[in-house]
Amino acid sequence: MxxxxxxxxxxxxxxxxxxxxxxxxxxxxxxxxxxxxxxxxxxxxxxxxxxxxxxxxxxxxxxPEILEDTIKQLNNIQHTTTVYLTQPMVELAQKLAEVLPGDIKRTFFCVTGSEANEGAMALARLYTKKNGFIALTGGLHGRTHLTLSVTGIPMWRLDDHLVKENIFFIERPYSADLSYEEAMEKSLQQLDAVLKTHGNNICAMLVEPIQGNGGIIMYPRDYLKKVKTLLEAHDVLLIVDEVQTGYGRTGKMFCIEHYDVVPDIIVTAKALGNGIPISTFSTTDEIAKAYSRPSASTFGGNPVAAQTALSVLHYIEKNNxxxxxxxxxxxxxxxxxxxxxxxxxxxxxxxxxxxxxxxxxxxxxxxxxxxxxxxxxxxxxxxxxxxxxxxxxxxxxxxxxxxxxxxxxxxxxxxxxxxxxxx
The missing domain is CATH 3.90.1150.10 (Aspartate Aminotransferase, domain 1)
Incomplete structure (x- = not known):
């Protein structure tokens, strides 16, 4: 060439x-x-x-092992959408149910992390019948209008006219000026105040278990447990964005496992396809019931992406x-x-x-x-x-x-x- x-x-x-x-x-x-x-x-x-x-x-x-499966699938059938029956997608959904944390079982397939986070946010609204969100400063969740609106990094917010109503930012549990413990307590106090004032209209809080673009910020071990307890008291869901952290990156299959917390909704992308675009948002049987209106992602979970992802999960497992x-x-x-x-x-x-x-x-x-x-x-x-x-x-x-x-x-x-x- x-x-x-x-x-x-x-x-x-x-x-x-x-x-x-x-x-x-x-x-x-x-x-x-x-x-x-x-x-x-x-x-x-x-x-x-x-x-x-x-x-x-x-x-x-x-x-080469993963590419062999990808090329074989390309030679068989490259694309149909979810309205037709293909095998790789259902086998991937079944495999994900085995490796996802807790009782998270049902998966919706998309193409990008932004799309999956947007879907997770829609699911939270449908299930709780509330529409507000809490997010951390320093977080990054995507490039769609709504995911930009819950992104807490100024350089990535792009638009001066993002959604402001019912979007509440609290400080992340990290500060150059405070100890980790002090920063955590400050963040939890802000979360508690927001929930007490607006909890009846907040459906979910989004967090990355390690903030990637925010500077590789990991939280104190018990921070997310305390967050989950506060959220549950106000019937607010926890959405964990594992777009960067999933599939072994942090020494666990999913980073949230470091905190001994099971989220209500988990979002993954990036490493699942090892270069082939695929993303997911997954949840429990109970929460999934709310996502019942017709919805589809044209390329989400297409046969090539799904078969590649199955091969990725097999390779991760086989090679420890x-x-x-x-x-x-x-x-x-x-x-x-x-x-x-x-x-x-x-x-x-x-x-x-x-x-x-x-x-x-x-x-x-x-x-x-x-x-x-x-x-x-x-x-x-x-x-x-x-x-x-x-x-x-x-x-x-x-x-x-x-x-x-x-x-x-x-x-x-x-x-x-x-x-x-x-x-």
Whole structure:
């Protein structure tokens, strides 16, 4: 194949894309290939991927075992919609009922995380016959009008005319100025106040069990238990957004399991398809009864996506990727914590979803600029790493779960050298 190269791609993006579409790096490569934890550019340079397409490629790029099932399904039948009977979709729904937490059993298939979160919010309204929502500052739930309205990151809210009526934000249980315990108590007090004033018109609260784009923010262990207790007292549902955190990413099949809480509705996407678009919102028999009016997603759960997802779940189980994520995540966190640098403020997260909070030591350069320097130099050395956070100053480590200890050792050794070079 004749590659047009990064400069030509950037030129075409500038001419044909919306200006909202950005890219990482001052000197970006053209990515042309992938194999498990590795990516390759147009010059055949090899990169170790520590971002996994933002927690999508949990089973690795172009995983041959999964691709075999995907291609076989493509050769059989590529698409029908839910009004026709196909086998992969029902087998996937049955398999999900086995792995989802608690008594969550019924699934509605969509294509994107935004669509699934929107569906979950509609389900909550139908079941409770109320229409308000509570969300956390720092949360990200999608790009539809309603999911943007419950997104608590200013840079991602996009529109100055989002839904404001009956949308209530409370502070997340994390603050640079407070201890974790103090931040949790402040958040719970705000939740209690909102529920006492508006609980009779609030149907659900949405949370990511770890805030991904918000900076890899994990909550105190008993926070969500206390949240669930408060919500139940006012007949308010808990919607857990596992779009980034699901399917082994955090060392559990679903991140909510770290908190010993079963949500009323759970939303998943990203890693379920390992690069093939598919998303879900799932709930109990009782709550699902309310979602009875005609509804369908044209591409949701189509045979190729559903068969791929079945193969993903089989691969995760067969290769013990949940356990490996837990073990390798602890190893990666330990290696990151051993790095000595005045620019590292904190290492956060669990499993293979870790964030390194960067702090500036010089007023002439911001923490976000330092983060970009780190990503650029690590890319030059053959490592793809992400970034997130409210100020875009958190280095994000979310590699495929098939990463190795050797990959971690090499990456962290290079990261130590890069941090020493920054002045």
């Amino acid at each position: 004749n590659y047009i190269g990064p400069d030509n791609i950037i030129t075409k993006r500038q001419e044909y894309f919306f200006p909202a579409t950005a890219h990482f790096y001052k000197d970006p490569p053209q990515i042309v290939g992938g194999s498990m934890q590795y990516l390759f550019d147009h010059n055949d340079k090899k990169y170790v991927d520590f971002f996994a397409g933002v927690s999508v490629m949990n089973c690795g790029h172009s995983n 990727l949940v356990e490996k994520s837990n073990e390798l995540g602890k190893y990666l966190k330990q290696k990151l914590e051993q790095i000595s640098s005045p620019f590292i403020h904190e290492i956060r997260g669990c499993g293979l979803m870790l964030g390194m909070q960067i702090q500036s030591q010089n007023q002439s350069v911001t923490s976000a600029e330092i983060t970009d320097m780190i990503l650029e130099e690590m890319k030059n050395r053959g490592f793809i790493i992400g970034k997130n956070g409210l100020n875009r100053d958190v280095v994000a480590f979310q590699p495929p779960l098939v990463i190795s200890k050797g990959d971690i050792d090499t990456m962290t050794a290079n990261l130590q050298e890069v941090l020493k070079q920054i002045v």
